[in-house]
Amino acid sequence: MAALEVRGLRKQFGGVVALNGIDLDIDTDRVVGIVGPNGSGKTTLFNVVTGVHPATGGTVLWQGQDITNIGAHRIARKRLVRTFQQAMSFPGLTVGENVRIAWEQGRRGGGRWASPGTILDFVGLAPLGRAIAGSLPFGSLRRLGLAVALGVSPELLLLDEPGAGLNDSEAQAFAAVIAQLPPQGIGVCLIDHDMDMMADLCDRLVVLDFGTKIAEGPPAEVLADPKVREVYLGPDKKAPAS
Amino acid sequence: MPVTDNSAGKTGAATGRTRASHRLALLTADNASVPLPASVQAITAILLAVLLIALPWLGLGYRFLSIAITTLYTAIGLYGLGLQFGQAGIMSVGHAALMGVGAYASAILSVQLGLGFWTSLPFAMALSAIVGGVIGLPTLRVGGQHYIIITFCFCALFVIVLTNGGTFTGSATGLDVGSVTPLPGINFDKLSNNYYLVLAALFLALAATYLIGISRYGRTLRAIRENEQLARSVGINVDLHKLGVLMVSGLFAGLAGVLQLYYLRHISPTLFGAFPSLYLALMVMLGGARYLYGPLIGAVIVNFLPEVLNLDPVDSRIAYGICLLLVILLLPGGVGAGIKNVYCALTGGSGTQTQGGGSNGRA
Numbered sequence: 001m002a003a004l005e006v007r008g009l010r011k012q013f014g015g016v017v018a019l020n021g022i023d024l025d026i027d028t029d030r031v032v033g034i035v036g037p038n039g040s041g042k043t044t045l046f047n048v049v050t051g052v053h054p055a056t057g058g059t060v061l062w063q064g065q066d067i068t069n070i071g072a073h074r075i076a077r078k079r080l081v082r083t084f085q086q087a088m089s090f091p092g093l094t095v096g097e098n099v100r101i102a103w104e105q106g107r108r109g110g111g112r113w114a115s116p117g118t119i120l121d122f123v124g125l126a127p128l129g130r131a132i133a134g135s136l137p138f139g140s141l142r143r144l145g146l147a148v149a150l151g152v153s154p155e156l157l158l159l160d161e162p163g164a165g166l167n168d169s170e171a172q173a174f175a176a177v178i179a180q181l182p183p184q185g186i187g188v189c190l191i192d193h194d195m196d197m198m199a200d201l202c203d204r205l206v207v208l209d210f211g212t213k214i215a216e217g218p219p220a221e222v223l224a225d226p227k228v229r230e231v232y233l234g235p236d237k238k239a240p241a242s
Numbered sequence: 243m244p245v246t247d248n249s250a251g252k253t254g255a256a257t258g259r260t261r262a263s264h265r266l267a268l269l270t271a272d273n274a275s276v277p278l279p280a281s282v283q284a285i286t287a288i289l290l291a292v293l294l295i296a297l298p299w300l301g302l303g304y305r306f307l308s309i310a311i312t313t314l315y316t317a318i319g320l321y322g323l324g325l326q327f328g329q330a331g332i333m334s335v336g337h338a339a340l341m342g343v344g345a346y347a348s349a350i351l352s353v354q355l356g357l358g359f360w361t362s363l364p365f366a367m368a369l370s371a372i373v374g375g376v377i378g379l380p381t382l383r384v385g386g387q388h389y390i391i392i393t394f395c396f397c398a399l400f401v402i403v404l405t406n407g408g409t410f411t412g413s414a415t416g417l418d419v420g421s422v423t424p425l426p427g428i429n430f431d432k433l434s435n436n437y438y439l440v441l442a443a444l445f446l447a448l449a450a451t452y453l454i455g456i457s458r459y460g461r462t463l464r465a466i467r468e469n470e471q472l473a474r475s476v477g478i479n480v481d482l483h484k485l486g487v488l489m490v491s492g493l494f495a496g497l498a499g500v501l502q503l504y505y506l507r508h509i510s511p512t513l514f515g516a517f518p519s520l521y522l523a524l525m526v527m528l529g530g531a532r533y534l535y536g537p538l539i540g541a542v543i544v545n546f547l548p549e550v551l552n553l554d555p556v557d558s559r560i561a562y563g564i565c566l567l568l569v570i571l572l573l574p575g576g577v578g579a580g581i582k583n584v585y586c587a588l589t590g591g592s593g594t595q596t597q598g599g600g601s602n603g604r605a
Contacts, residue, residue, distance in 0.1 A: 050475065052471070052474075052475075071474075072474040072475055073474045073475075073477050073478055073479045073480065074477075076474070076475055076476055076477035077477040081475065081476070082475055084471070084472070084475070088469055088471065088472045089468075089469070089472070090464065090465050090468035090469050090472065090473075091468060091469070092464075092467075092468050093464060093465075093468060097461060097464075100461060101461045101462065101464075101465045101473075101476065101478075102476040104458045104461065104462075105476045105477040105478060106476075106477070108477075148472065148476060149475075149476075151476065152476050152477055
């Protein structure tokens with residue numbers, strides 16, 4: 001039994017079907033990547049799983065418990081934690097206070113971090129502890145977003161485009177941090193558009209298109225799948241065989 | 243736009259600024275989340291306590307002491323407003339009505355059941371807290387200016403109910419109470435003793451505000467103020483805490499209301515209507531809701547300004563309006579922020595720490 005089991009998950013915004021019966025199993029000992037074109041329902045999947053939006057149908061099971069529509073804060077307390085595409089922080093507070101807030105929430109029932117400082121060390125923000133979060137450059141803000149999510153002591157971390165807006169070297173450094181998580185017992189499920197990074201980082205890829213899962217498997221296999229190539233490159237117009 | 247993790251560009255921009263605008267930025271920056279050294283905090287607290295305790299012995303006269311009492315009980319109510327607005331980010335322009343709930347509850351208990359100051363106080367505070375929570379229910383669906391309008395409506399409604407409450411609320415004339423039940427050896431009919439009673443309550447309010455500010459609870463409230471969605475995603479029960487802080491704010495308001503009632507010995511609906519409510523909002527913004535002494539500073543300015551400048555009520559309203567404009571334009575963090583920034587500038591430390599720590603502010 002996987003830690004996170006998504007069964008027939010549906011989400012409709014009015015007449016728009018954003019998720020059309022998604023089935024997904026995610027374990028906490030590996031990195032799972034979710035890819036798909038814009039509007040394919042990746043972020044909506046995260047939003048519905050973590051309770052930001054209510055599901056229209058289907059169920060989400062976390063460690064065997066039904067967590068469908070129980071509210072975002074309750075899901076976070078069960079150590080299923082997500083980050084946001086827009087690199088969110090508590091902008092008016094210091095970096096240290098940002099992490100401390102999450103750490104204090106995660107400490108209920110025993111967290112994995114001895115102090116907020118250990119989290120700052122882990123993501124490489126220790127020198128900026130007294131800086132105001134809103135004044136951080138974008139790369140540091142991304143790290144802070146990760147630090148805040150880690151502060152809750154997650155068992156599974158859902159990262160929504162953690163590399164968006166980063167330059168190559170920053171994205172690589174970030175990927176290195178992410179790769180350290182599964183060995184520590186923090187499962188990672190991430191959305192990103194950088195296919196090279198995803199192929200490197202992920203043990204398994206899931207491809208969404210128009211709210212349905214069209215492929216799933218090891219990255220090399222999935223990226224070679226003709227259906228996936230069609231979604232990303234458009235209908236095959238008899239591309240030159242070279 | 244992607245920005246590289248490199249502060250060189252920022253430093254260049256900072257030196258490009260003129261010295262004057264840099265000074266202005268230092269003065270106006272909001273630095274509430276940067277703590278002052280513990281020694282400075284302790285000295286400020288002791289000096290303030292000594293000044294407030296010595297006030298009745300300075301021979302400043304009956305009128306001065308009366309205004310001081312008004313200032314202090316107003317400040318107690320403001321500490322509740324400061325908590326909900328400064329920490330949790332929920333503004334209210336109907337706060338005088340919440341003080342009115344406490345005052346009227348105590349007055350009605352006195353008139354109907356003969357309960358005195360000490361016995362009615364807990365009931366009045368509890369009722370204010372409950373009403374605060376009930377008015378807070380809409381915050382679960384609306385925020386910001388929408389909620390402000392709801393608080394204003396509550397305030398108007400409260401006055402209408404009081405004016406039409408017959409003998410139960412005393413209608414437009416209001417209700418009278420006796421004096422505070424004396425404690426052994428302390429008779430509160432004496433003005434200076436009444437002052438000390440209100441001062442003791444203010445110290446309690448200050449201590450509670452300070453402790454909340456440095457506690458996990460305070461950080462939780464600030465998280466909600468700064469980013470509700472992120473607060474939820476780290477496991478904070480945002481809805482519960484919003485109602486909770488409005489109830490705590492109600493406790494402060496109830497205490498202030500009862501103190502007001504037993505100082506004036508007579509209350510009427512106009513004391514808790516739209517104008518007093520707007521004054522409370524003005525005071526908390528003037529003083530700086532996020533600063534420990536901000537609400538007190540705001541109360542002192544608004545209560546003593548007409549006295550110092552010898553203004554009549556109409557002129558003082560104009561003066562308040564000008565003060566509010568000046569604060570919004572020049573000191574968005576309130577006078578409290580200005581004082582802290584001036585102190586930080588004088589001592590050479592940087593009030594606002596931007597990236598790279600303290601060295602940036604000294605340039």
